[in-house]
Amino acid sequence: MATLAAALALTTTIATVAGTTDLPPGDPSQGEALYRQYCTVCHGATGEGDGPNAPFLEDDRPRDLTDARYMARLTDRDLTEVIRGGGGGVGRSRFMPAWGNTLSPQEVGDVVTYTRALSRQPQRPMALPADPPAAAGARLVAELGCTGCHRIGDLPSAPVAPDLSRLGAKLQRPWLDAYLQQPHRVRPAGYVPLSRSRMPDFRLSPQESRQMTAYLIRLRPEGVLPVGSVQAPAEADGSALFQRLACRACHIFAERGGQAAPDLSLVSQRLQEAWVALYLLDPQAADPRSPMPRPGIAPGEASALSAYLYAGSLSSPPEGPDARDEEEATRGAALFRDLACRACHRRPDEDVPERVGPDLTFVGDKLHSEWLKVFLRKPHPVRAWLRARMPTFGLTDAEVEQVTAFLATLRDQGLPPLSPLLQAGGGASPDILQAGARLASREYLSCSSCHLGGDRSPEGPADEWAPDLRLAARRLRPEWIVRWLLDPQRLLQGTKMPSYFPDADSGPNDILDGDEERQILVLRDYLLVIGAAPAGLGP
Numbered sequence: 001m002a003t004l005a006a007a008l009a010l011t012t013t014i015a016t017v018a019g020t021t022d023l024p025p026g027d028p029s030q031g032e033a034l035y036r037q038y039c040t041v042c043h044g045a046t047g048e049g050d051g052p053n054a055p056f057l058e059d060d061r062p063r064d065l066t067d068a069r070y071m072a073r074l075t076d077r078d079l080t081e082v083i084r085g086g087g088g089g090v091g092r093s094r095f096m097p098a099w100g101n102t103l104s105p106q107e108v109g110d111v112v113t114y115t116r117a118l119s120r121q122p123q124r125p126m127a128l129p130a131d132p133p134a135a136a137g138a139r140l141v142a143e144l145g146c147t148g149c150h151r152i153g154d155l156p157s158a159p160v161a162p163d164l165s166r167l168g169a170k171l172q173r174p175w176l177d178a179y180l181q182q183p184h185r186v187r188p189a190g191y192v193p194l195s196r197s198r199m200p201d202f203r204l205s206p207q208e209s210r211q212m213t214a215y216l217i218r219l220r221p222e223g224v225l226p227v228g229s230v231q232a233p234a235e236a237d238g239s240a241l242f243q244r245l246a247c248r249a250c251h252i253f254a255e256r257g258g259q260a261a262p263d264l265s266l267v268s269q270r271l272q273e274a275w276v277a278l279y280l281l282d283p284q285a286a287d288p289r290s291p292m293p294r295p296g297i298a299p300g301e302a303s304a305l306s307a308y309l310y311a312g313s314l315s316s317p318p319e320g321p322d323a324r325d326e327e328e329a330t331r332g333a334a335l336f337r338d339l340a341c342r343a344c345h346r347r348p349d350e351d352v353p354e355r356v357g358p359d360l361t362f363v364g365d366k367l368h369s370e371w372l373k374v375f376l377r378k379p380h381p382v383r384a385w386l387r388a389r390m391p392t393f394g395l396t397d398a399e400v401e402q403v404t405a406f407l408a409t410l411r412d413q414g415l416p417p418l419s420p421l422l423q424a425g426g427g428a429s430p431d432i433l434q435a436g437a438r439l440a441s442r443e444y445l446s447c448s449s450c451h452l453g454g455d456r457s458p459e460g461p462a463d464e465w466a467p468d469l470r471l472a473a474r475r476l477r478p479e480w481i482v483r484w485l486l487d488p489q490r491l492l493q494g495t496k497m498p499s500y501f502p503d504a505d506s507g508p509n510d511i512l513d514g515d516e517e518r519q520i521l522v523l524r525d526y527l528l529v530i531g532a533a534p535a536g537l538g539p
């Protein structure tokens with residue numbers, strides 16, 4: 001797992017550099033974290049002024065912070081001043097926001113120290129070599145939040161998505177219902193800036209989505225501020241404020257502006273007006289991880305600004321029926337739990353929840369890469385009895401390749417070698433298949449008493465059901481099937497799959513002379529061919 005952890009080290013820490021500073025040095029690693037959160041969208045990951053939002057700032061380019069000649073001319077006090085007060089405060093571009101209301105003086109000091117280090121790196125490599133696919137895949141898996149639902153060795157599960165616990169005060173009900181049925185990008189730079197986190201598609205039915213909406217829309221903060229409290233008499237001119245605060249540095253509004261934040265032409269469809277006014281007063285109070293700078297305005301100004309946004313945004317949807325249906329909301333709460341929404345939408349104080357998806361620690365031993373690619377593109381139920389489901393992430397082809405390459409590296413190096421016979425290649429002679437079919441049948445090992453397949457459901461309770469064995473040929477690596485039949489507990493502790501062959505005398509004696517190893521091989525070969533046969537699990 002050590003290599004995994006290394007592949008996942010998303011950040012490189014810049015060594016503190018001694019040099020001429022006129023202020024006490026800050027903490028560069030704190031500074032780096034803050035820089036990633038607040039500055040990369042414009043100044044770029046390496047500081048060269050090439051962040052994804054840079055092309056949208058009209059003619060103002062974000063400064064290249066690696067330009068040593070230029071940066072040497074600025075003292076630490078100059079840097080502090082422009083970071084705290086923004087470009088407008090020092091006669092430079094207003095598209096450089098003011099961070100003094102968001103960052104503490106100590107944090108500004110940390111960012112200054114880190115910013116300095118960016119221009120002091122000895123000759124930076126011209127182009128960073130691209131990650132090999134498996135390493136890019138490891139990074140993606142972390143950024144997409146796969147580990148919220150799957151254990152993958154000891155990979156940590158980082159927070160990747162907004163907190164939903166006060167959603168009822170924020171979103172418009174019809175918007176929420178439509179979004180759950182068809183999630184799309186809201187934050188163009190991602191919720192975690194420049195990560196590839198996204199809201200996956202759970203393939204909710206309209207009914208499930210209505211239930212989920214009924215539940216989420218009830219999540220409101222205790223003792224909400226009365227709407228009147230922010231709507232103080234507003235003498236302020238919202239339009240002038242909007243220009244002065246250069247909100248378009250990050251947001252599109254009326255078809256112009258940046259690509260670092262949600263489209264403000266949609267506020268009236270998406271958001272409740274009282275929430276917007278509160279958010280403008282203090283974005284981090286609504287969400288501590290919001291990368292939006294606190295504008296530092298008075299309540300009256302916030303409501304004027306909010307009113308300006310509503311006047312200029314696309315017309316509101318009709319208020320949806322406020323079905324105060326207790327039952328819908330209760331069902332929605334159960335769905336929220338069963339579908340593991342909390343795998344990604346954790347509150348800051350919540351621990352990692354229990355995992356609902358299969359353990360992927362050694363999935364590279366188990367699954368064929370070709371099957372993985374098909375599944376990741378368009379997940380379909382394997383364990384059809386589960387309420388939980390593998391959501392659709394809308395991965396691009398390149399992302400599918402990367403994630404697959406990474407998953408394929410997840411192998412268990414500690415597996416004991418198989419005996420020479422068990423390594424033998426397969427056969428599909430009628431004899432072999434017949435022996436396999438007999439072994440699997442109800443007269444013998446009765447695989448279909450747990451496994452789905454054929455025309456009848458297994459007789460046991462649903463929490464003991466197991467995947468359709470007709471999928472095995474496409475899904476599973478032949479060597480894994482052998483190991484699984486040999487010792488399922490070794491591969492998956494606690495599994496309900498029986499160990500049929502614990503010792504040399506365990507298989508039925510009237511098939512293949514009671515030779516366990518040959519029985520395992522014929523079962524494997526039988527599984528490898530039944531995928532094509534419609535009849536399923538034999539007699």
Ligand code: HEC
Pocket residue numbers: 034035038039040041042043053057060061062063074079082083087091092093095096097099111115249250
């Ligand atoms: C919305 C885009 C945007 C964001 C976000 C942003 N900047 Fe800037 N920044 C700019 C632009 C544009 C300039 C160029 C100003 C000019 O030269 O007129 C700039 C210039 C600067 C300068 C040079 C000032 C000078 O005097 O030449 C520094 C230093 C700087 N930014 C630091 C930061 C830090 C630190 C952060 C994060 C806390 C940050 N910026 C976030 C857009 C941005």
Ligand code: HEC
Pocket residue numbers: 141144145146147148149150339340341343356357358360363372380381382383384386388389390391393403
């Ligand atoms: C919301 C929870 C959730 C998230 C997030 C999630 N999965 Fe899954 N995943 C599941 C569930 C549940 C299954 C089992 C589906 C089934 O068997 O029908 C599954 C199945 C799988 C399987 C098949 C494993 C097997 O043995 O059948 C793979 C591979 C997989 N997920 C990979 C991923 C990757 C890669 C990501 C991140 C891009 C991811 N998952 C994110 C819930 C999740």
Ligand code: HEC
Pocket residue numbers: 097162187191242245246247248249250251260261262263264267270271276279280287289290291292293295305
């Ligand atoms: C440095 C970039 C930046 C600037 C400048 C900025 N914002 Fe934001 N804003 C963001 C980001 C990023 C978000 C999304 C936060 C989140 O993850 O929920 C956001 C969220 C919002 C939202 C909620 C949008 C939604 O659909 O959830 C509103 C409203 C908003 N900003 C208004 C403004 C206004 C008005 C200004 C000017 C005073 C402004 N912003 C300036 C980055 C910025």
Ligand code: HEC
Pocket residue numbers: 144145146160161162164176179180184185186187188190191197198199200202212336339340341342343344345
């Ligand atoms: C794999 C991680 C993941 C899982 C699992 C997940 N979400 Fe999300 N969700 C996200 C991300 C990331 C965003 C932000 C997307 C954006 O802004 O573009 C988001 C956004 C949302 C939003 C919009 C919030 C806002 O302020 O814009 C809602 C509502 C939501 N999710 C509900 C759900 C529900 C309900 C479930 C369970 C069925 C769920 N999510 C499961 C990652 C996830």
Ligand code: HEC
Pocket residue numbers: 358439440445446447448449450451464465466467468469471472475476481484492495496497498500523527
């Ligand atoms: C008592 C119930 C039970 C019986 C009987 C049973 N299995 Fe299983 N089997 C399971 C369970 C449960 C799993 C799923 C393990 C997991 O992924 O959690 C499983 C998984 C498997 C898998 C992996 C399937 C996949 O696509 O991930 C194979 C292959 C398999 N069993 C073969 C067999 C064969 C062959 C037989 C008959 C010789 C058999 N099983 C009998 C319970 C059973």
